[in-house]
Every structure is written in C-alpha cells, then in structure tokens.
Amino acid sequence: MITDSIKQEFIAIVTEKRYLDRQEELTCYAYDAFLVEAMPHAVIFPETTDEVSQILKVASSHNIPVTARGAGTSVCGAPVPILHGIVVCFSKMDKIIEVNTRDRYVIVQPGVINADVQKALQPFGFFYPPDPGSINTSTIGGNIAQNAGGPRCLKYGVTMDYILGMEAVLADGKIVQFGSRNVKDVTGYKMAALFCGSEGTLGLVTQAILKVVPLPETTKTLMVNFNDLDDTANAVSDIIGSGILPAAMELMDKFTLNAIEDSAGLGLDREAAGSLLIEIDGTAEACEKEMGRIVERLKANNAARIQEATSQAEQAQIWTARRSAYGVFARLAPNLISEDVTVPVSQVPEMIRRIVKIAKNHGLKVGVLAHAGDGNMHPMIPADKGNKEEWARVEQAFDEIFEAAADLGGTLSGEHGIGLAKVKYLPLVMNQDSINLMTRIKQAIDPQGILNPGKFV
C-alpha cells in the first residue's frame, strides 16, 4: 500500500504531473502483450537518473515493489506488476545523448524507441543491429531488460552483443556503472551482460552505451515458396549447415501466409506450404556470390518459386508482411499466445513437425513463424482464454512444445524472455542448483526483493 505520506515523498521527487494513481490511468500500465494483468498502485515518470535513484530510495525504505516499464510490448509478462507497488515508466527518459560513429557507439536513455536510434544513425551510414518485431514501438530499456533479438540477429547477434556499458540504479538507490565506450573491456565482472536480460529484477537501467556498426553496402531480399513444409525447414538447416550466414532467414507456414494475406493482400502465394524470407547483405559482389550459393541450396531442397525483390520498395513490402504477422494473428481470436522456443538449427525440421502434430492432437490452430536460421521459432496459437476447455488444451499443447524443444537440445526462449510465461518450464533446461544460483545473485543485489518481484527469480 502507498499511504498518502509515501505518495507525498514520491511527488516531492517528480512533481504531481509525473505521478499517476487514478484507477483509469493505472489500467494502461497493468499489462503487456502477454495474458496476465495486475494493477500497479502508482505509476511514476522520472526524467533523470537522480530521480530514479530517489524513487528507489523511497520504495526500498517502505518495501514497495518496483517494476520498470518501457513501451509494454513484452510478450512474456515481464513488465506486469504482479505484486503491485509502483511502475517506473521510462517514457520521459527518451533522449539520444551522443552519437559517435567514429568510435562506433551511441549513448541513450532507456526510454528511447529502437527505431529512433536507427533514424539517428542512418545519416552517418550506421545502424544498431537488434531489430525486434516491436522495433517501431519498443524501447532500448525494454530491449535490454529482455535481451531482445529480431530477424537480423541471425547474422548480427542479439541485444547483449551490443551493450558496451550501462548506468543502472540498484534497489537501494545506489547508482552504478558498468563497461565503457570501449569495444574491448574486461575490467571486472561482465555486469552489463548480467543485467541484460535480467527483466528488471536486478536494477533499473538509466543509460546505455550501444555498439553500432556500418550499414552494409548492399541488401538483397528473397521470397521463396515451397510445396512442402519439411522442404522449407530442410532448406534452412541445409543453408546454415553449408556455412552460409544470411542476415535473416524467416520461415512462415501456410497458416501464417494466409493470415497475412487475408489482412494485407500483398499477393503472397496462398497455396505455398512454407515460405522463406531470406535477406543477405554485404558488398554487391559478396551478395551476388552468396545469393548464388543460397539459390543452389534452395533448388536442392525443392523450392517451388524463388523471387528476388527488385527495389527497396519491394523489400520494404516483404518485411512489412513479415512484421505484420503478430498483429494479424492477434486479430484471429480473443487471445494470442506467441511462443519462442529455440532449437539447434539442424533440429528445426523435426521441431516444426512436432509443433504441428502437438497442435493437431489438441485440436488447435497453429501458425509457425520462425527466425529459422538461428533455430528460433514462434509457434502462434490464437485462442480464447474465456473458453476454459479450449484454454486447457492450449496450455497442454505448450507444455508439450517446451518439452519437445528441451528434448531436441533446445531452450525456452530465444528472445522473449521468461517473465511470467515460462517460469514453470525452467527445470526442463536447468538443474535446481543452477536456478538457485540465479536466486542467490538476485538476493545479493536486491536483498529486500523489491525489484520486479514474482518473476523468474
């Protein structure tokens, strides 16, 4: 509970304008894109690191749960304040502090939107590789909290690979800094890496130094259709196994293609059993050669139609189709469960067969969408949480999907994180001593347990 006197302590830090506690205002901060909702008692909008520090001092002195929030696009429940308390929303700390392409970094506040970082870099011929599906809305702070991925992470790596340094505020209000502007830095523990993906359970990131890289000279985009989903998956495994590394290789099954086509009418082939969106980048000459090798592997795996985008507009259209998938699925039923299992890439064909079979066994529709080149699959099941019988089947299906992933040497999440969605599956991929070790670290850094409580640690 936040008493009136505690409320006044918070208001003294951020003024009344940046402190919300009316029910109708709080509702907007009670959920993310997962299925669980929980109301905060208040939402606070800091503008500076020092304010964040003061907020946490007040919160810790009264044992109030603190959940950080960026844009709320998480799909695992990570920013849902399941034990209430306050939500610290970073939407007012959204500045790009420094762009330094000479030394290949940018310094940003956590509330800056990923796409805005890209826009700031483009005139310099640079980009920030992590490109989650939510690129146009999600914040860098949220991306760091979840260690976000995205299609081009196949070639370029995920968020953690781009965090050179950070400033964070601990539960007791202390301000810490890790890493530096230097691309190589082995000074002490890799705390920035530990905080990346920690889902707000260790501290609140208030500034980040991101590594950036030169834009490739050329980008080529292919849409490839197959008459067989197995062939589609085999082509992925074959391309990667041949030592080719495209920038992105996205798989969509028939259900997904049709859902997108129903909504967007882009002329996608409704009859294709599977389709691959392949992007390669580099010098024009390197792309030419790589494209030749890829086409050879595609033909060897019975590709029915290979179509190269002939303009930037066509490339953009293909990506718009791919990126619309989540929204399209979300409209098919009252609820959408978008999961995120990952398997070694040679196991992609088998994992897809198992996902399809599991859904069928439980009488459920499933769309398979995958960053297939790195084995990261998003089985999407539209369903109605209000229909208890159906929902029980959905839950059973996902239990089996995670068991299958673990069985194939895979893991629970490639980029969405654990949040509230997958705590129960942790023992599938970690022994109890490993889980306990995370808890010991959590307790050492946040002994009162006020930071995003009720989550995976």
Add this chain to the structure above:
Amino acid sequence: MITDSIKQEFIAIVTEKRYLDRQEELTCYAYDAFLVEAMPHAVIFPETTDEVSQILKVASSHNIPVTARGAGTSVCGAPVPILHGIVVCFSKMDKIIEVNTRDRYVIVQPGVINADVQKALQPFGFFYPPDPGSINTSTIGGNIAQNAGGPRCLKYGVTMDYILGMEAVLADGKIVQFGSRNVKDVTGYKMAALFCGSEGTLGLVTQAILKVVPLPETTKTLMVNFNDLDDTANAVSDIIGSGILPAAMELMDKFTLNAIEDSAGLGLDREAAGSLLIEIDGTAEACEKEMGRIVERLKANNAARIQEATSQAEQAQIWTARRSAYGVFARLAPNLISEDVTVPVSQVPEMIRRIVKIAKNHGLKVGVLAHAGDGNMHPMIPADKGNKEEWARVEQAFDEIFEAAADLGGTLSGEHGIGLAKVKYLPLVMNQDSINLMTRIKQAIDPQGILNPGKFV
C-alpha cells in the same frame, strides 16, 4: 595448511599420481607471466567434472583456497595462488567432446589448447575466432577465465561472444549449467557471460559450448610502414572511422619492429617509425573492394610503403613476426611488463603520444604494440625488478598510463584481465558502489571466499 588427513581425502578422489605436493613440483605452479609468485600447498589434476566437484567439497569443508589453472600464460597474475591452498590444474581435462559444424558449436573440456580447437575445426571449414597471443599454448578454460581477446577480435569479438553455454562447479561442489547449444538463448540470467572473465573467482568451468563460424573464403594481409608514428595511429582511427572493419589491424612502433628484427631477422624495415599489419577477410570480391578503400585511407595518412603478402607462407611469416613480439621483449631485460589499456579508437593517436611521453619522462624504454583497430594497446616496458630505483619509475609510469587511459574515456584492460596487476586502478574507471556490487555477487556465490582469493573481488 593441508594436513595429512586432508591430503588423504584429496588422494582418495584423484589417486596419488594426480596429487603433487613436493616443493620442486609445486614451483611450476607458483607463477604465470606476470611478476608475482606464490606457492600452492598442493596441485591436483582432476579428470572429470565429478572429481572437480569432490575436490571442491573437500576444499570448502576445510576452508582451503582453490585456484584454477590452465596453461599459466596469464599476464596479470590471475592464476597465481596468492593465498596458497590448492591449485586445480586442468591439463588432464583437455578433450574435444563434440564438433558440430552443422549447428555451429564445439563442446570442449577446459584444458584443451585453443590451437587444438582450431585444428579440429579446420577440416570442416570452420574456426573459433578468439585468438590470444598465447593461442598455441593457452587453454580454453584460461581464455574463458580471462575473457581473452586477440588480433582478429577486432572483427569477430572476444571470448565471451563465443560462449554459448558452460558447466561449472561452485565452491561447495555443486555442478551448474548455463546456456545451451542454441545461438539464441535468453533463458534466465546470462550466467555464462558473468563467469566469463571472472578469473576463477565464481566457479571452476568444467565444460564449455563454443560457437564456431565458417572460415572466410579469402584472407589478405598487408604490412604498411610509416615514417611517422602519429600518421600510423591516425590511419587506424581514420580506417575505423570510415566504416571499414578489417579482421585485424595491429600497430607496432619502431622499438617493437627493431626488437623483432633483432631476434627474427625477417627483413622488417628498421627505419619505419610505425607499422600496421592489416588483415581483411571475406569473399575474394569483397576483399578486393575493401582493400581498395583501405589503401586509399593509408595513402591519405602518408603511408610510406604498402606491401601485400603474396602467399600463405608470407602471411604466416608476418604473423609469426607479430606473435613473436612478446617473447622478443621478454628477452630484453630480466622482467617485462606488458600492459593492456584500451581507449576509444579515435583516441589511439593521443594515447600513443602520452605513452611515449610518460616513458620518456621516466627514462624508460617502451615498445608500443596494439590491436589498434579496437583501441587495445599493449605498452611493453622491459626492466629489472631487482633494480629498485628503476622499478619505482616503472610503477610510476604505469600509474600515469592508466590515468591517461581513464582520462581519454578508456579502460584498464581489453583482454588481459585484472588479476593481481590492476586491482588498485579499478577506482579510475568504476565508482565504489559498482566495485561493491561485484563483491556482493562474489560473496553470494562463494560465501567462504575460497575461490581464487586475494584477487579483484
């Protein structure tokens, strides 16, 4: 102290043959390539994870310090058992357990030598990018403990970027696993990243899953001489600032070139004020184009001579020269201090000027050797630790070098780690709350403080 009864407990685990405690045997495990020596009370050679677990159970039950050791090539004192106790030497856990280039990983024991991993991968057309100067002798376990770098880490990243997963044994003997075979995995805290670079203070790594990448189609190697050291450094900063990313860009100053030439007689230009070894890789066509852009920047920065290796033998010879530098310097005086400051690459010219000036002010010789493309510099000062007056000047010079690096936005280590060498400099780049946070983590994971005690946490 290890009593006879404790000794018998250890011997019961590993047999007498793998337990050393005679003084003349222990001497070999009392040092690394840094300047401090300390004798262990015993050295133990486990062959399995289970044995490591049992050893740690015995050690923790008697509060005996435990220091892990690979090949002892560390240059910061990390594996020196400064508080004695036992050294756990991993030389008998040196197996490559699985090579899987289809899924792009290898699984190894910690005692395997880095070069042996490369040899195992080469027939498949793959490699493991981190290539420390000690590549032919250092172990993967040691590379992980120190988060080792190397020349080609400019393009490919350091050890941490290639650790997909690991198995480790904690101080109390518990066996934990982090990460997986999957290139994308955000399941829980990034514990493998935390352990990487932790210098044996958190646990003993007993198995690692390493990411591997396809060998580039083509590699081109340039030796470039300059008449001015400033020009040499400016060329580096200019190339990187132009958005070009070579695989490696190594800088050597006149002192270094002459020291190598004295020893190896390779026909290096003794008159050059500075020299760059630049390597690029990729498709033949991409290399051609990149080479053109690099040569343009080199000429704009007054390169005096640009020479491309015309055969693999010539490439190998150039790298042999570069790799010999450490050994060559080590023969110039009774002691060699090889340091490891890193600055943002735009600051490389200024940092080199400061290093040269500081050494001159203190009447010391200095060789500047740098993985210059990522701002990682190794100032090498040959001196005699027995000469107290000279040694005081050496220490003063390094104090000033680290202050200069911090002043330029740099950091204490790019790849060597902190060990015993740089603990006192930590406050230059981290506030006390950040240092305390590392200590809290150490205490949470190793509450008795038996793992590599006396180091940076």
